[in-house]
Amino acid sequence: MHAPKPKWLNDAVFYNIYPQSFYDSNGDGIGDLKGIAAKLDYVQEMGYTAIWLNPIFVSPFRDAGYDITDFYKVAPRYGTNEDFAALAAEAKKRGIKVVLDLVAGHTSLECEWFQQSAKPEKNQYTNRYVWSNSVWDTDGNALISGYSDRDGCYMKNFFYCQPALNYGFKVITRPWQLPMDHPDCLAMREELLNVMRFWSALGADGFRVDLASSLVKNDPDGEGIIELWNDVIGRYKVEYPDNVLIAEWCHPKRAIRAGFDIDFLIHSGLKAYTTLFRYERGTSVNDEFNSGDSYFRRAGKGGLTEFLNEYLEHYNATKADGYISIPTGNHDIPRLSLLRDTEELKAAMVFLLTMPGVPLVYYGDEIGMRYVEGLSSKEGGFNRTGSRTPMQWENGKNHGFSTSDTPYLPTDPAEAAPTVAAQRNDPHSLLSLTKTLIALRKAHPALMADSAFDVVHTDYPFVYKRTAADETVVVAVNPSDATQTVEIPTPGEVLLQSGVTVENGTATFDAVSYIVYKI
Numbered sequence: 001m002h003a004p005k006p007k008w009l010n011d012a013v014f015y016n017i018y019p020q021s022f023y024d025s026n027g028d029g030i031g032d033l034k035g036i037a038a039k040l041d042y043v044q045e046m047g048y049t050a051i052w053l054n055p056i057f058v059s060p061f062r063d064a065g066y067d068i069t070d071f072y073k074v075a076p077r078y079g080t081n082e083d084f085a086a087l088a089a090e091a092k093k094r095g096i097k098v099v100l101d102l103v104a105g106h107t108s109l110e111c112e113w114f115q116q117s118a119k120p121e122k123n124q125y126t127n128r129y130v131w132s133n134s135v136w137d138t139d140g141n142a143l144i145s146g147y148s149d150r151d152g153c154y155m156k157n158f159f160y161c162q163p164a165l166n167y168g169f170k171v172i173t174r175p176w177q178l179p180m181d182h183p184d185c186l187a188m189r190e191e192l193l194n195v196m197r198f199w200s201a202l203g204a205d206g207f208r209v210d211l212a213s214s215l216v217k218n219d220p221d222g223e224g225i226i227e228l229w230n231d232v233i234g235r236y237k238v239e240y241p242d243n244v245l246i247a248e249w250c251h252p253k254r255a256i257r258a259g260f261d262i263d264f265l266i267h268s269g270l271k272a273y274t275t276l277f278r279y280e281r282g283t284s285v286n287d288e289f290n291s292g293d294s295y296f297r298r299a300g301k302g303g304l305t306e307f308l309n310e311y312l313e314h315y316n317a318t319k320a321d322g323y324i325s326i327p328t329g330n331h332d333i334p335r336l337s338l339l340r341d342t343e344e345l346k347a348a349m350v351f352l353l354t355m356p357g358v359p360l361v362y363y364g365d366e367i368g369m370r371y372v373e374g375l376s377s378k379e380g381g382f383n384r385t386g387s388r389t390p391m392q393w394e395n396g397k398n399h400g401f402s403t404s405d406t407p408y409l410p411t412d413p414a415e416a417a418p419t420v421a422a423q424r425n426d427p428h429s430l431l432s433l434t435k436t437l438i439a440l441r442k443a444h445p446a447l448m449a450d451s452a453f454d455v456v457h458t459d460y461p462f463v464y465k466r467t468a469a470d471e472t473v474v475v476a477v478n479p480s481d482a483t484q485t486v487e488i489p490t491p492g493e494v495l496l497q498s499g500v501t502v503e504n505g506t507a508t509f510d511a512v513s514y515i516v517y518k519i
């Protein structure tokens with residue numbers, strides 16, 4: 001039985017803050033928790049109801065903090081545990097939830113658990129990570145050999161510096177693979193729950209779980225990992241029923257069955273997201289990755305069939321118990337603005353903020369921050385680095401991010417780099433549209449997470465109905481450059497529109513246009 005979804009998710013809009021790049025309060029060049037607290041006015045002004053922070057814990061930062069050394073301590077560069085508690089308390093006063101990143105599958109090599117585990121002598125951490133029995137047993141090169149004098153190889157979960165924690169194997173094919181109910185694997189589960197309890201007691205309103213499906217090994221149909229999360233989330237929700245669990249799984253049917261409230265539709269796993277925004281699936285940030293026929297492009301060569309087939313299958317199977325989140329972007333993929341102009345971004349934003357489920361805006365996407373090309377890799381970012389540059393608050397030094405001469409990363413060097421200051425008072429800016437859409441979503445039950453979703457027309461324009469008990473809202477978006485003429489349900493009150501004229505039930509859509517109205 002799935003725990004009830006927290007009620008506050010129905011009109012929630014998340015804002016994803018990359019802590020090192022948001023706002024530097026002490027001039028050391030790196031964003032920090034006090035900096036985030038200082039910008040809560042902005043978060044509130046935009047209407048966001050929750051923030052998710054990428055990892056803020058002690059780390060050598062070989063994968064930007066997704067390699068944790070101490071799960072119970074804020075990294076000094078971001079502040080202290082007290083600073084986190086203060087941020088959460090201040091956010092709470094303003095009705096804003098604070099969600100942390102739970103890196104459940106691995107640690108850094110520097111983590112004390114791993115240092116103990118790597119010792120040849122048996123100790124309480126020997127089985128905390130997945131190790132083979134011999135330094136020569138690399139399981140066909142899947143394991144890392146020769147790290148220490150322990151005779152065995154450790155399994156990595158992502159980069160080599162992220163050894164996999166041991167929650168057990170579903171299917172056992174080697175003697176060193178422990179079953180999920182091995183006491184040492186169960187002890188790891190308890191540790192994970194303790195981490196969740198620890199931050200929740202300090203004010204966290206839930207977690208986004210990194211690589212949520214990665215914990216149980218040799219688990220081809222996901223039954224092992226679904227069982228594990230049902231146990232962990234089930235017990236957590238007894239203590240914190242109103243807190244949210246968000247999966248980075250990209251398979252909503254599995255993630256919601258595992259007990260999560262939300263799963264992301266992103267670039268990995270299913271193809272739905274990339275067919276909308278980025279045609280080629282892959283890891284490279286280059287033209288090839290972005291220049292294909294994705295739906296949200298002026299070229300108008302994309303289609304919705306692939307998206308809708310996958311989306312509807314997962315949406316219909318999960319809507320009773322959880323939500324799908326289609327984010328504007330994240331720290332792992334090129335910015336939405338790469339190869340899109342402001343009008344194209346507006347069309348995408350109309351869609352993203354009117355779909356069912358829980359929307360999420362990646363910091364800076366509300367002003368159309370650019371993917372900054374040509375940067376050297378920073379902290380394991382590689383080609384992801386260009387999507388992680390500091391928030392551009394205003395013109396001037398480091399765009400108002402920091403007073404330091406050596407900021408974490410440079411801000412966008414373009415003369416016309418978008419800023420909050422420039423867009424805040426411009427009613428036609430992307431920021432203003434984003435703010436309007438968030439307000440509409442919160443004011444109209446039909447646009448909220450739980451309300452029904454029915455497709456009216458595809459491909460260009462995309463027309464759909466959102467229905468709540470007393471209200472139906474129609475959303476119609478034409479991201480293409482071609483004029484489109486289609487029949488649409490007769491409009492009542494128009495809530496938002498750009499470039500659409502309606503006469504006798506027939507609507508003419510100019511290039512890159514949209515309309516949102518009640519019927």
Ligand code: NOJ
Pocket residue numbers: 063066103158210211248331332
């Ligand atoms: C997914 C995170 O979003 C990404 O940034 C990280 O590198 C991997 N998981 C490994 O933790």
